[in-house]
Amino acid sequence: MLLSPARHPLFVDLLAFIAGALLPLAFAPFDIWLLAILLPAILLWTWDGASPRRAAVRGGLFGLGLYGFGIHWIFISLHDYGNAPAPFAALATALVVLAMALYPVALGGLIARWGPPPGPARWLLVFPALWTLLDWVRSWLLTGFPWLAIGYSQTDAPLGQLAPYAGVFGVGWAVALSAGLLRTVLSNAHWRARLSGLGLLAVLWLGAWGLGGVEWVEPAGAPLRVAIVQGNVTQDRKWDPDALDETLTRYVQLSLPEQSRSEVIVWPETAIPALLDEVRPFVAALAGVAQQTGVDYVTGIPTGSRESGVFHNSIIGLGRSPGLYHKRRLLPFGEYLPLRGFLLFFRDWVDIPMADFTPGNREQPLFHAGGQPVGLSICFEAVFGSEIRRALPDATWLINLSNDAWFKDSAAPHQHLQIARMRALEVARYLARATNTGVSAIVDERGQIRARGPQFQAEVIRGEVRPLRGLTPYARFGDWPAMAMMVGLLILGLFLGRRTLATTA
Helix, strand or coil: CCCCCCCCHHHHHHHHHHHHHHHHHHCCCCCCCCHHHHHHHHHHHHHCCCCHHHHHHHHHHHHHHHHHHHCCCHHHHHHHHCCCCHHHHHHHHHHHHHHHHHHHHHHHHHHHHHCCCCCHHHHHHHHHHHHHHHHHHHCCHHHCCCCCCHHHHHCCCHHHHHHHHHHHHHHHHHHHHHHHHHHHHCCCCCHHHHHHHHHHHHHHHHHHHHHCCCCCCEECCCCEEEEEEECCCCHHHHCCHHHHHHHHHHHHHHHHHHHHCCCEEECCCCCCCCCHHHCHHHHHHHHHHHHHHCCEEEEEEEEEECCCCEEEEEEEEEECCCEEEECCCCCECCCECCCHHHHCHHHHHCCCCCCCCCCCCCCCCCEEECCEEEEEEEHHHHHCHHHHHCCCCCCCEEEEEECHHHHCCCCHHHHHHHHHHHHHHHHCCCEEEEECCCCCEEECCCCCEEEECCCCCCEEEEEEECCEECCCHHHHHCCHHHHHHHHHHHHHHHHHHHHHHHHHC
16 A cells, blocks of 8 residues: 555544444445455554554544444434433443444554564464454453454355354454455565465465365254244334234234144244233143144243242243243343443433343253254344354254344344354354344354345245254354464464564664
8 A cells, every 4th residue: 555654644544434434334234245354454554653542543443433333223222212312322322332442442552552563473463363352352341242243244255164163253363364464465565475465365265165165064853844923013012012912913813824834933032022921821822722733833922020020031932842941141231231230320211121131040951842952042142152052062953033123224133133144154053033023034054044034024934944963163162262272373473573573673
């Protein structure tokens, strides 16, 4: 690149922000996944020769662009459905964006202060490893919010084939490494270095593509006929007691024709918008019909009692395989209030129905549907690969229930589906995903969509799910091998950088 970051600092600051603002286009629903390599390479260039403070600022601007445009839909859920005043919803959204932007702030500042000078050690070792470690930290620190981890952008790209080996964070490292290699190729280095960079890029991408051909699983039974019922109940009507009969009638009418042609019928998260104790006659009647027709119903419903004040966001199984599951990983502020003593004022400004759940036990009996053990997750739980791995190796397929009506026609439902697809790819299992207003889908073990419903329509999505057994390396070991490799690469990069400085001194 001919423009010098040192000579045009304000323009380069702006460029860092623009690069971050464009990065959401690499994710669903836009899926311009090459941007996930090009734009971080631009960020790397903006750090060349920058002071630690300037590099941190540019990392922050990049983060403000990325998360400001990538997760702005938080405002919709707080204002449009949480009834929060617009200024409060905007402030709360801005605080989340600022918190997320601190990660690229740290990335830029740490690399500029303690990292090696611009060159291969920085671009190919320290930058990819530190980016990946920070994405991983973001997945668990302060309850965790790993949304827009860069590996998700590659679900349909060759690098996505690394997911069964190293999970989404391993894919993210390959993306950041590709950005570092691109930075090497575009640098003013000797032509041999550029050729070497292109060669390494080719090896990385061809290697990932080749690894995608390895089969880690095998059939565990005959395919299951599955019907996903998407009720399309608007969020403003969902929890209205006067609309309960209408909601239940809609789901039943959509489901009855499926009982003769499906083995499993799946309803979304809290499809029954009332406590189980309050609708037991309806649930018992539905269970009786399911048993007579030989079908399994899997539906979301809140459980608990007002007397005890303990509530769970739950899934029940009705029919041939009765079951009960309580959501383990709750959504902060949406399903429980963290740091309640300090943040109780949040409840004074936001009114979210059923927003005080208790998490389920970490270990729960394995759920069954269609005569097969199935791994369950509810909404936010699909963001965490560690949650999905809990049901393996026993689970032969996956079900995810969600309600993305909170976000209207924003990018959030599409981003959420992309995240769920990555979970299926990591552990090589079919996934049936049922949502209230979309996007409902059946995803195969390679993360590819086999059946998909339209948004904002009452619809039944039909398809087959193949039960599978076997473990991918990621399903067996989780994130720890990849994180150990990141630490090793980071130490190596810092060591080589010190040697370079010592040699040139």
